Amino acid sequence: MAYPGTFSDEPLTPAGRLFLQPHTNIIIHCILRGRNPIDIDAVKSTVKSSLMMQHPRFCSLLVRDKNGFEHWRRTQLDIDQHIIVINNRLDKSGNFMDESQGFSTEEEDEDYDEAAVNQYVANLTVSSPLSTDKPLWELHVLMAHKCSVFRIHHALGDGVSLMSMLMASCRRVDDADALPRMVPEKNVELKGGKRRDCFWLFGVFWWFVKMVWFTLMFVMEFTVKSLLLCDSKTVITGGDGVELWPRKLATARFLLEDMKVVKKAIPNTTINDVLLAVVSSGLSRYLDHRTPNALHEGLRMTGVAMVNLRAQPGLQDLSKSMKGNSEARWGNKFGVILVPVYYHKAGNNPLEYLKRAKTTVDMKKHSLEAYFSYRIGDLVMSLLGPKYASLLNYKLLCNTTFTISNLIGPLDEVTLAGNPISSIKVNTTSLPQAITMHVLSYAGRAEMQIIVAKDIIPDPEFLAKCFEDALTEMKEAALRNQ
Structure with missing residues (x-):
């Protein structure tokens, strides 16, 4: 009532x-x-x-x-x-x-x-x-x-x-009065020193030029992908109406320590770079299994990834968000970026996937693609209304191959209602794509929920193993290179 x-x-x-x-x-x-x-x-x-x-x-x-x-x-x-x-x-x-x-x-x-x-x-x-x-x-x-x-x-x-x-x-399990820790504590060391203003100004200018170029390039690609251009068809391609097809769900499990070993193989690499490399390698392995020798080297598959646009990362202060604080605002505040992955036949150096992923993610982070996608959505909502904004989003999903999200969970094991939690996983209802992946880290582990249209991908458990094997192979290569 x-x-x-x-x-x-x-x-x-x-x-x-x-x-x-x-x-x-x-x-x-x-x-x-x-x-x-x-x-x-x-x-x-x-x-x-x-x-x-x-x-x-x-x-x-x-x-x-x-x-x-x-x-x-x-x-x-x-x-x-x-x-x-x-x-x-x-x-x-x-x-x-x-x-x-x-x-x-x-x-x-x-x-x-x-x-x-x-x-x-x-x-x-x-x-x-x-x-x-x-x-x-x-x-x-x-x-x-x-x-x-x-x-x-x-x-x-x-x-x-x-x-x-x-x-x-x-x-927290180890402290019944403490809230979960979400982001590792960092010790920031401030270093002083002299700098040459001319080189510093040139660096800022070059950074700005690259940011403008990458933004223009990726926003144009985002627009074309939303309206006209679709990925090449493969055995994992979805499309219009596939969101209504029956689903299967499988889980791929990773140790964050293994991901850290892999990211040390290439300087300045992040966990997100490793995750994208695992997806690229895993999908290549799966396609090799389903359609051996049927795809050409370097075939592009496009993913849709969500990016948090809040100024405050990690766990939000709910007392502020409930009062409408702009930096920790409650609700939906995320942008969308397109992340390409490429099919490569087995036998390639597994760390090549990581190099390509790092190059892609570095360019994406240097652009304002996520921010512009958020503003474009707002503009379409204001001018045309939710019906056409929804159709635009739906068209983008139909033209791409997969959706992926990555969310930071608690660093330590936690309790809820006094019961220790052994696993936390997230996913969403179905999309027109045949494969959707949602990753959540928890207490040193990361679990990927893989939702598939089972008439297109009947064996998601094998797909999960492809992702797990991809990380294992990258870890072994990283250890060999040490």
């Missing part, structure tokens, strides 16, 4: 309206696996006392006025409508099992649990929208699997906002 006359309706942001359109109606899933059986009373108590219950987005209904414009309207929240408790065990198809049948040894295995929960979430990505009769979030608690699935509509916020909200309710 809405509060009568207590709060005025608040209009949605342009990004919020965009994510409610049919072609871009996206729900974010966060899978939390506990080490111990779930105490449902403790979960409800934690949710009731969390900052989420104070945030207007999580306590508001989506309503439309007589002109069709969307608004948030505060309502009385009923926790029991949002927390869905599932006691039945799942099979590998994500369906509920009859408890009277009993369970085999295999069905009690951790890998079996993972496969069952992955398929349960994969089924949700296509067939289960959130009801507008209540605020746009749910928590599915899978008691038999010691797992919870947090479902939040993208109109409420992006991955950075929602991870900040989740972590505000978590505490």
Whole structure:
């Protein structure tokens, strides 16, 4: 029931309206696996006392006025409508099992649990929208699997906002009163000294020239890709309508320490460079398996990547974001960049993938492509409305091969409702691409959720292994070069 006359309706942001359109109606899933059986009373108590219950987005209904414009309207929240408790065990198809049948040894295995929960979430990505009769979030608690699935509509916020909200309710395992650490602490040493102004000014001028050139080049490519040019067809290509096809979900696992070993092989390389190299090498391996000798060397596949545009990286200060602080603003504040990867036959030096990835990422970071994509979206929303902005985004996804996101999670193991969390993974509902990858780091590990259209990519578990093997091969090459 809405509060009568207590709060005025608040209009949605342009990004919020965009994510409610049919072609871009996206729900974010966060899978939390506990080490111990779930105490449902403790979960409800934690949710009731969390900052989420104070945030207007999580306590508001989506309503439309007589002109069709969307608004948030505060309502009385009923926790029991949002927390869905599932006691039945799942099979590998994500369906509920009859408890009277009993369970085999295999069905009690951790890998079996993972496969069952992955398929349960994969089924949700296509067939289960959130009801507008209540605020746009749910928590599915899978008691038999010691797992919870947090479902939040993208109109409420992006991955950075929602991870900040989740972590505000978590505490570190080694310190029950401490919030999770999200970004490593850095000791910054300031060095003084003289500089030659003429060289310094030339360096600034050259940096500016490159920034302008890269921005113009990438914004033009972004525009052409959104409207006209599509990737070459391969066995992993999606397209119009593929977002409605059945999904499968698999997980690739990496150790951050292995990624750090690889990035040391080339100076000034980042974890994001390594991740893009792993994707490029892994996709090449998979295509070699599916269509050996059918593709030409250097075939380009384009990915869509999300970039956080907030001035404050990492965990947001929710007290500031809820008050509208511009640097830590709640909601959706991200740009989009296009990241090309290239097919190469097996036998190449694995570190060549890293060199190419670093060159690409360095140019992207030196441009304002992400910022301009954000502003272009705002401009289209203002001039043409959410329908055409949604179609433009949809066309971009149809013209590219995959989407990838990378989110920083807590550095240490955390507890939620007193239960230590062994794994945190994120993904979203399906897109017209046949493959979507979402990476989240947690306590020294990084897990990539790979969502595929199963009629196009029937073996996502093998694809996950291709990514894992790619990192292993790069690590071995890096150690040999030391």
